[in-house]
Amino acid sequence: MILTKAQYDEIAQCLVSVPPTRQSLRKLKQRFPSQSQATLLSIFSQEYQKHIKRTHAKHHTLEAIESYYQRYLNGVLKNGAAPVLLELANEVDYAPSLMARIILERFLQEHEETPPSKSVINSMLRDPSQIPDGVLANQVYQCTVNDCCYGPLVDCIKHAIGHEHEVLLRDLLLEKNLSFLDEDQLRAKGYDKTPDFILQVPVVMLCPLAVEGHIIHWIESKASFGDECSHHAYLHDQFWSYWNRFGPGLVIYWYGFIQELDCNRERGILLKACFPTDIVTLCHSTA
């Protein structure tokens, strides 16, 4: 789903201060019925993450933590079964999973002799039954399953999506008889930068209306929507580095991207939202 900058901005505009819940997503889908759900979720997730990055610090001041903790304690004292923590997170415009982490950390500080390690906290977030306090366990669990942008489940889903698209791409390459080296093989050979796939024999991708085709040496799969922020970060950390070593290549943003970002074609970084169909390989007969 390739969006123009204007289309993208329209969607992003609707996401300001929307909590990352199931209900919000449902509303978003209703608002933009023509867009694919995966694209909307990806955009939502990225926009929300940007928002959290901007506001993260203010939720982590000592004062803020203390105030959240007190509100949590008061809340569960009144009614332990009520979604105290989730509502607190939504009220202060912070991700529920992250709020759960703050409270859990604070709780453990109070109840344990040694300050909790990060891995202990992560483990408890993954499996709340390890949390010594049953009420808190339920509250934390409620937060993590209701958060659609953060949390162990979301992390796992993202990881799975990334993996699945790499597999998908690999299968497409095999189907097309294109021989390649994957990331693991490249790492084993000592490459310092490793795209998902390097084609051992490059191909040309033809584009309608373009005079010349584009040579592709490598392909990177991105199971997300390519917005400006993430694309620029990827360009700097990955795509240009690949170009610097292997020449021109292709990035597939499976959930689409902002059309205007596809501006480095001539230079050698091509964006697509799917596996290109019009590919020319080095013919085995040149006669």
Next chain:
Amino acid sequence: MAAVLESLLREEVSVAAAVRWIARRTQSSEDSPGEAAVLRSLRPLRKEFVPFLLNFLREQSCRVLPQGPPTPAKAPGASATLPGRPGGPPRGGRGARSQLFPPPEPPSPAAEAPLARRGGRRRGPAPARERGSRGPGGPEEGVGGESLPWAGARRLRGSGSPSSPSLALCDPPNLSNLEEFPPVGSVPPGPAGRTKPSRRINPTPVSEERSLSKPKTCFTSPPISCVPSSQPSALDTSPWGLGLPPGCRSLQEEREMLRKERSKQLQQSPTPSCPTPESGSPLPSRTGSLTDEAADPARVSSRQRLELVALVYSSCIAENLVPNLFLELFFVLQLLTARRMVAAKDSDLEPGPGVLESVGSPLFQSIHDCVFFAVRVLERQFPVLSYLDKGTLKLLAENERLLCFSPALQGRLRAAYEGSVAKVSLVMLPSAQAVSFQPETDNRANFSSDRAFHTFKKQRDVFYEVLREWEDHHEEPGWDFEKGLGSRIRAMMGQLSAACSHSHFVRLFQKQLLQMCQSPGGAGGTVLGEAPDVLSMLGADKLGRLRRLQERLVAPQSSGGPCPPPTFPGCQGFFRDFILSASSFQFNQHLMDSLSLKIRELNGLTLPPHEPNDDEGEADVDWQGERRQFAMVLLSLRLLAKFLGFVAFLPYRGPEPPPTRELQDSILALRSQVPPVLDVRTLLWQGLRARRAVLTVPWLVEFLSFADHIVPLLDYYRSIFSLLLHLHRSLVLAQEREGEMCFLNKLLLLAVLGWLFQIPTVPEDLFFSEEDQSDGFQVDAVSSEYGLDSVPVVDQQLLYTCCPYIGELRKLLASWVSGSSGRSGGFVRKITPTTTTGLGAQPPQTSQGLQAQLAQAFFHNQPPSLRRTVEFVAERIGSNCVKHIKFCQKKSPGAVRALLPEETPAAVLSSAENIAVGLATEKACTWLSANITALIRREVKAAVSRILRAQGPEPAVRGERRGCSRACEHHAPLPSHLISEIKDVLSLAAGPRDPEEGVPPEHLEQLLGQLGQTLQCRQFLCPPAEQHLAKCSVELASLLVADKIPILGPPAQRRLERGQARRLLHMLLSLWKEDFQAPVPLRLLLSPRNVGLLADTRPREWDLLLFLLRELVEKGLMGRMEIEACLGSLRAAQWPEDFSEELATLFNLFLTEPPLPEPQLRACELVQPNRGTVLAQS
């Protein structure tokens, strides 16, 4: 000079004898005693003859070429003569070549004085004047006599007062002008007692036009009309980028001064004191009424005189007595294409008294004379002309003046044009390609530490980031390399602490340099052994045409005149500026080491020797390859040598030579003990001995072009220059003996050497002062009978690529055709398609072009050896094929396979093999196309492709099935989708939820069914996903047991039916048992949290839990003991009292039940104290 010409005219001396005399050959028996006597008497003048002649011609032509043609070669330096010139003013230029003219005149007044500037070799519209150049009592006085009437015009002018106010006002002695005040002794003294003519400084009207054609101007200051694309900034135009004062500005100032001066003069005198209108500012009178004067052979005046001078001049050119062949050709073409005489009569021009007392008339009295002279010279230069590119030949052949004056020459030119295949294209490829990462040299094993490895990783990225930024911005006005990138470059260089890192970076830098800058424009191009060969072999014909068109549209219009200063065009500017901005001693040292090594390596490369072969066919095929390889090597060498010269001489580089003799001596003493960065003298010697001058000299010239002022004075380099001068003289084009150097090889050397001799740091008298040139040059080429020199390795493409300034000839002719001459400051490009087929008719994207692109890209990321192997195989097999007409596809793969390392991946091998087959076939076809009819060629190609198709592509290696069954089509839902779906159910169950939210019961069933499919396919499953799925499935089970899943349906029935729940639990049990490969955290079923879910339900229903526990045991998913332990620990938790009791009951029940299946279910029902309405069903 005049005396010599006079003798010639009187037929006392034959032209041949005169030229022999000039060339300082030993007198031949052909010379008559009378000739010998005449010439002997003139001996002291011999050395000055050629410079005189050149200057004379320029002066004579200045009325026709008001913008001032390029100047002749450097005149012998006058410095040596200066000290010995009593009373001679220390200023006053370094002498005039026309000194030998009958009595020189006192300096002329006014107008031109301010125009004379240092190095001013530009010609003014008015006949030039000598200014302070006449040494009183010099031996040259009276020598020439005044007998040559036509030469006497010189003395007619200059009648004005030497103390002209304007002279005093505008031309104050400029002590910092090193040309006017040459450092004493800066030039090796000539033969004792000989007084050389001081160099003439020619007044020049300031003019934007033609400024590019003035070599000296170019050298001393950048051209005014900088080519915008390649030379964006003033700094950029200075080849060494040392921030020389931008010449453009100084010229601007000068022009301003001139304008003021002129207006002053106009005010002073009602009649124009200046004989010609200023050429720079297009006066309406000139531009408005400008019509080209028709040239008429019938109106040529004094034919004999013109013939004679043309003959002498041509002979000098032919004998390489002129420093720069192409400069002379350019001049002659300027005469040919002169538009009109500036003014008809001297009387009109020079109103001053005494002007008309001419003893003779000028050489060129009309356009007719000019054209006549030019055509006569061109006739004699036909061999050179015939080797020019096809475009130039066409323009020459179509020149109507040429046709009119010499139909015979025109006929020969037309024939040459028709027979020519020398289409020249200075290809400019688009943007840069990066140097490919090669694990063999670039991986961790090549670095001393992890840190060094990662630092270099970052540096590579910064380097390209900087390069891309440069590409994007360097053409923007106001963008400055140092400001934009300097600090980033230095920060990056600062990280290169270890020497090992430096060498890595330098390798990258050098490779990138070669990759980007080999092509003429430097705006892309090919790497050694890369692109064009494959491109051309694979028949990138359409692509090539497209490129040529592109080139026409984007190429800078001028390369900077017929003799431009050394520059760093296009991308080379980036590397130059990078070196300057980095200003890193270590980097420079490593770079010099690396460049030197690569130069040695390439210079010593064994290019396939040309064996005389009976088999014409094979020889032909070989030559093609040889030429291509030679061009690659030569262009690489030139580029590397240029940068080596730049870096090596960088510390010594300055705009001007040392101001005093003492200083110079001390510098010389210092410098003479510094060993040369690369032993170029030995390499030159070896090159000459091995008859490889055609390879060695062009890069050596590039290297030397960056030498500083001191270098040519150092013994080491003096001997090199001396060798080069000998070589230059020996390259007589007319001599083509067996085993001699090929014509185009010679032409290339003449062009590059001629260019070198014009470089300002090369002493001006170097060319003419060299004595006994013919004697000293005896290189006994013993080592190789068939050296490269005698192999036709140079073609026009290479010649023009190395010397783009030769293209100025074509531009000059084209501007004549287009009707807008250089007057308007630049040539209008006329696009004349060079191909007969229309460009638009063909789709640009031919499959051949694509294939060529792909083949090139393929090699890019492979080690260079792979490409060499493929090309080698193709070359040899191709030759063999032609010999034996067998075919290629059988032999090539085997050969490639045998030559490549065993570990080469199958796909790479197969591609390499196929490219080799293609190349070999193509090579064979190329030969065939020249020899066999098109019909047979098609047959051959068809046969080859038939066989190749029959072979078919190799089957692809399929990936392993990752645990799926063979029949699996991988259509199962994606794990991420399932996790997300289950998460939704979990979140609904955990709440909060809207009243209308719920799960349709069939959805749960469907979900578990999908989970089963996904777990069975496993194609997309990764371990973390499976773990999460396992955990989620356990949570689902707990929710089912506790009846916590909100079901969508009629309000009364918001709970799952028991039977449905049991069915779902069965499905889960089966998944756990059969499908999950990751461990399933079943103990969570009995975690206090999950069991606690039951606590809220009223009435509590334990049967599902008991059912689940028993099934777990029965299916062997959990052991009884394990469950007992879990239940035991559950009891320890805090529960409501009733819940604790029920839990205890369940515990007992589970314990007492014998581990047998069916009947126990009923028992469970019986013991259930608060049994729900729905009983367990079997």
